[in-house]
Amino acid sequence: MAQIEQSDKGGKKKKGAQKKMSIHVDFTPMVDMNMLLITFFMLCTTMIKSQTLKIALPTNEKVEDTQMSQAKESEAITLILATERDAEGNIRHGEDGRPLNIVYYYEGKPDITDENKDGKLDNNKLQRETFLGNDGATQRGIRRILHDRNKQVLEKIDVLKQEWRDRKFSPNKDLNDSIYQAKAKEIRNDSLLTRPVVIIKATPEASWESLIGALDEMQINQISRYQIDNINAVDSAMLLDYIATNGKN
Amino acid sequence: MGKVKIKRKSTLIDMTAMSDVTVLLLTFFMLTSTFLQKEPVTVMTPSSVSEEKVPTSNLASILVSPEGKVFISVAGEADLINNDPSWGTEEMRKSIIREAVSEYNRLHPSKKVELTEADILTFSKINMFGVPFSYLHEFLSKSQLEQDQIIGDMSNPRVGIPIDDNKDMTKPNEFQIWMRAIRNSGNENIANAMKKGEGIAVKADRNTPYEIVHHVLDNLQSLKMNRFALMTALKTEQD
Numbered sequence: 001m002a003q004i005e006q007s008d009k010g011g012k013k014k015k016g017a018q019k020k021m022s023i024h025v026d027f028t029p030m031v032d033m034n035m036l037l038i039t040f041f042m043l044c045t046t047m048i049k050s051q052t053l054k055i056a057l058p059t060n061e062k063v064e065d066t067q068m069s070q071a072k073e074s075e076a077i078t079l080i081l082a083t084e085r086d087a088e089g090n091i092r093h094g095e096d097g098r099p100l101n102i103v104y105y106y107e108g109k110p111d112i113t114d115e116n117k118d119g120k121l122d123n124n125k126l127q128r129e130t131f132l133g134n135d136g137a138t139q140r141g142i143r144r145i146l147h148d149r150n151k152q153v154l155e156k157i158d159v160l161k162q163e164w165r166d167r168k169f170s171p172n173k174d175l176n177d178s179i180y181q182a183k184a185k186e187i188r189n190d191s192l193l194t195r196p197v198v199i200i201k202a203t204p205e206a207s208w209e210s211l212i213g214a215l216d217e218m219q220i221n222q223i224s225r226y227q228i229d230n231i232n233a234v235d236s237a238m239l240l241d242y243i244a245t246n247g248k249n
Numbered sequence: 250m251g252k253v254k255i256k257r258k259s260t261l262i263d264m265t266a267m268s269d270v271t272v273l274l275l276t277f278f279m280l281t282s283t284f285l286q287k288e289p290v291t292v293m294t295p296s297s298v299s300e301e302k303v304p305t306s307n308l309a310s311i312l313v314s315p316e317g318k319v320f321i322s323v324a325g326e327a328d329l330i331n332n333d334p335s336w337g338t339e340e341m342r343k344s345i346i347r348e349a350v351s352e353y354n355r356l357h358p359s360k361k362v363e364l365t366e367a368d369i370l371t372f373s374k375i376n377m378f379g380v381p382f383s384y385l386h387e388f389l390s391k392s393q394l395e396q397d398q399i400i401g402d403m404s405n406p407r408v409g410i411p412i413d414d415n416k417d418m419t420k421p422n423e424f425q426i427w428m429r430a431i432r433n434s435g436n437e438n439i440a441n442a443m444k445k446g447e448g449i450a451v452k453a454d455r456n457t458p459y460e461i462v463h464h465v466l467d468n469l470q471s472l473k474m475n476r477f478a479l480m481t482a483l484k485t486e487q488d
Contacts, residue, residue: 027264034271038278045282052478053299054446057470081459091456099456202459209295209455211462212481216297 073108078199079214080104080235081206101210103129103142110234126242131213146221149196153222156187188224198226286376289400290314292454297481303450307442309431313453317461318409320379321427339373341436346372349430353382379410382423416471425472446476
């Protein structure tokens with residue numbers, strides 16, 4: 001391929017004709033150089049662009065208590081994120097090698113009455129869960145809890161998703177997508193369905209991963225109403241009581 | 250009896266086809282690649298299912314190291330509008346540093362920061378910055394190699410933009426001065442993007458305690474920059 005052959009067409013050698021020469025170009029150094037360049041580009045590039053998760057925080061300005069939107073008690077669910085760390089502040093890992101990000105949660109209003117004054121709360125509603133991915137089609141961990149709370153919305157969205165897959169809204173892909181998105185948003189914000197209001201709180205030592213994980217669960221479970229709040233004295237009292245009664249694990 | 254003649258074969262391998270393949274691969278990598286930006290610390294962002302991509306232009310990204318040090322990087326318009334350089338990244342960085350330093354000098358008349366034109370030029374070439382104002386001149390007059398060494402040293406107390414708890418907007422802290430300067434740099438595109446929540450991205454390591462990131466978010470909230478994006482990686486199947 002890389003040689004140019006000059007063949008004389010069968011005849012006798014003419015006098016003064018040039019000597020038959022095979023020009024052979026060796027491409028090996030060229031390949032070497034290309035490989036080096038490829039290696040350079042492979043090492044210096046990012047193929048995957050970072051994803052982003054958009055959030056909007058409320059303003060810092062003081063809002064009157066009466067102006068605050070109150071969530072219905074039956075709809076509220078509070079998540080308190082915590083991460084287990086050792087004495088040096090390194091995150092401890094569970095037996096399966098996953099970081100020990102723990103979600104404590106309670107439904108409705110907190111209750112810290114202690115009538116018999118024994119230092120223990122009478123009815124601590126706090127429960128403990130972890131972040132776990134799906135096992136096949138079944139939800140596990142905190143995802144199952146949130147999934148069950150938002151069942152009505154998720155069932156409707158599942159129907160919608162099937163229609164979207166079959167391209168029922170429009171044969172055009174982009175149009176199909178945008179109609180699906182609009183309809184899904186409508187369902188997420190449908191006030192006739194029972195939808196939870198999730199309040200996410202994080203302890204100071206909770207890892208950033210766990211907070212993103214919690215925000216992610218909101219996306220996965222199609223929860224439209226959630227907020228990030230600061231942990232308060234009531235929450236820490238419940239948390240301490242839970243750990244005192246049940247131990248850390 | 251016929252003798253079996255062993256033909257002497259040449260061991261030359263034709264490399265032309267190989268060369269063709271490598272050139273094709275090279276072209277592919279050159280066309281698809283975006284270069285890694287230099288950052289003082291490598292952070293592993295947490296993963297999420299979100300599929301929105303981070304914008305490449307008109308973005309102020311805030312990097313929070315696991316120790317709580319804060320760095321900012323600014324990118325302007327990727328393609329210049331009407332070839333007007335004032336929309337480009339470097340011109341924007343120049344106007345940002347001028348704005349930020351004059352604001353700092355107004356608030357701290359006793360410890361004024363003087364920058365030379367050369368300092369401002371150096372600053373416009375740096376992707377990610379993060380030193381206190383008082384150290385800015387000394388830092389910018391160093392060579393690039395020294396700058397990289399200094400800014401990569403997380404135990405150095407003079408690395409990272411000072412960010413203390415502050416809700417009083419008449420006396421903003423250094424981080425707040427920078428963020429305001431970015432918004433007021435005269436580049437409307439980035440100001441609009443910041444308003445919409447696309448222009449600010451917060452990048453933090455997955456193991457960073459919430460306390461540290463919350464502190465940065467709190468500062469942004471005080472600046473009324475309530476909408477922003479959090480950088481995450483793509484979630485894998487087993488998460």
